[in-house]
Amino acid sequence: MKIFIPTPLRQYAGGNDTVDVTASTVASALDELTGAHADLRKHLFTPEGKVRSFVNLYLNDEDVRYLPEKDKTAVKESDTLSIIPSIAGGGKL
């Protein structure tokens, strides 16, 4: 399957915007990704191993948080996984 890497993380993925992995679930796809590009791990996961709260994962067009099996969801070769850091902010209090 293809994992799409967002702009800020490409430097930690060999400069690639896409990384191909062979995996059976979303979690194992991320394991494959960070196994091949170890520097990505700290950007995607907390020290406790949880996906950072501001990191959104989309399996094709579905938010992984809302899939019944979340990161244990099975994946196919033709699937795509998009990593999308959140964007928010605002001015006066």
Added chain:
Amino acid sequence: MSTLRLPGAVYDAIRAHGERTYPHECCGALLGLKGEDGWVVTASIEAGNTRTDSAHNRYQISPFELMKLERAAREQGVAIAGFYHSHPDHPAQWSETDFNEAHWLGCSYVITAIENGVAAITNAFVLNGASEETKTFAPESLILGD
């Protein structure tokens, strides 16, 4: 100091967006390519502000919309270079909220102050750092031109 190069039409468009959504904050993405000393923006894309509960002082782009923007950028052979938003009746400086919610390291964040509905100062900042724990905002030199 790094630079952010914006076509005049993009500069005008993001300021007009802020005037149009006043007194609410506007937001959107900047697409472009990495240059020697900073991003070279080719286009901007307006996004919806999902913070309808507090749109006068907060903005958020839905992750789903962001995913679609990122996909569109990739298909066009460009990247998400950064984001823009407005500060209605508030300075064009990053706020604590902007900093806490900024996670696109190496990308540009453009802020336009909208004063009484009229675009005033527009400033650009780059999110530097090698990790979430070491990130900092630094001012960028905004260069306009096509």
